Amino acid sequence: MPELPEVETIRRGLERELCGHTIVRVDWRGGPLRHASPRPLRCLQGQRVRHVRRYAKFLYLDVDDGHIIVHLGMTGKLLFCAPDEPERPHTHLILGLDDGRELRYVDPRRFGSIRYTDSHDTATTHYGVDALSPAFTAAHLADRLAASGAPLKAFLLDQTKVAGVGNIYACEALWRAGLSPRRLAKNTPRSRVEPLRKAVVDVLEESLAQGGTSFNDYVDTIGEPGKFLLQLAVFQKEGQPCPRCGAEVRRMAQAGRSTFYCPGCQR
DNA sequence: ATGATCTCCTGAGCGC
DNA sequence: TGCGCTCAGGAGATCA
Numbered sequence A: 001m002p003e004l005p006e007v008e009t010i011r012r013g014l015e016r017e018l019c020g021h022t023i024v025r026v027d028w029r030g031g032p033l034r035h036a037s038p039r040p041l042r043c044l045q046g047q048r049v050r051h052v053r054r055y056a057k058f059l060y061l062d063v064d065d066g067h068i069i070v071h072l073g074m075t076g077k078l079l080f081c082a083p084d085e086p087e088r089p090h091t092h093l094i095l096g097l098d099d100g101r102e103l104r105y106v107d108p109r110r111f112g113s114i115r116y117t118d119s120h121d122t123a124t125t126h127y128g129v130d131a132l133s134p135a136f137t138a139a140h141l142a143d144r145l146a147a148s149g150a151p152l153k154a155f156l157l158d159q160t161k162v163a164g165v166g167n168i169y170a171c172e173a174l175w176r177a178g179l180s181p182r183r184l185a186k187n188t189p190r191s192r193v194e195p196l197r198k199a200v201v202d203v204l205e206e207s208l209a210q211g212g213t214s215f216n217d218y219v220d221t222i223g224e225p226g227k228f229l230l231q232l233a234v235f236q237k238e239g240q241p242c243p244r245c246g247a248e249v250r251r252m253a254q255a256g257r258s259t260f261y262c263p264g265c266q267r
Numbered sequence B: 001a002t003g004a005t006c007t008c009c010t011g012a013g014c015g016c
Numbered sequence C: 001t002g003c004g005c006t007c008a009g010g011a012g013a014t015c016a
Helices: A002-017 A137-147 A152-157 A165-178 A190-209
Strands: A025-028 A047-054 A058-063 A065-073 A077-081 A090-099 A102-106 A112-117 A250-254 A259-260
Touching: A002 A047, A002 A058, A002 A190, A077 A190, A152 A165, A152 A250, A165 A190, A165 A259
Parallel strands: none
Antiparallel strands: A025 A090, A047 A058, A058 A065, A065 A112, A077 A102, A090 A102, A250 A259
16 A cells, blocks of 8 residues: 555654553553564553654654564554544554543554564665665665666666555656666666656655555555546556556556556656 | 466455 | 356565
């Protein structure tokens, strides 16, 4: 479900609504989610949330003693609820807050994870630079592209190359840059690296400004869907005309995922 | 080491 | 209507 803009939207919601509040109750339903938590989640009781950070698609909730590392997978949602609100199916964790509200984690497919740890995250040590960080420069991207024999689409999806880009924005960025998803990363001409970097950053920032992209079930922490859907050029537009050249948008499988592209103007 | 494939799980949407 | 099939925004393990 969520890619970088959606996760960042959620981070902002958590920063606004959760920071400074203390967790007074932990109700863990036993998942299991993708990963077990190194420290028991019940130890979060009595701890105050100090900061909420994001790296790639991971959220880091810094508490008094350690960090809660959250990945939403495909269908994870963090929702602020009143205690009397009916519980949705697949609610795995409820954090009771000091002002009576609850923060609930709901995740039907259970591809997400919630881990409480006292140490630094080891899951992302091999990750690349975050696509919205200042370190994501054309020079850096050029180096990474040159070292990769993967097709551009697979390159962008690989979190160890560039962190935070998912299937929607990989398709959209390649369309904006006019680059074929099949082109090998190392065969990207130097002159097209900066346009690609800009396309990735622009599409992420524009989506973020709209609160992300929603298909079926993505909502932010107060249940609002994202509005970027209206601006997608090729993603899930198979058979429709390319907004730039009018050719028919196609779909193909790459690395087990759907790639949407325009055969007319992506070279 | 790198890239491709499979897998975890549930739900939605489609064709029959 | 109801069944079975395909597909889904992620990423880690495993294989070549």
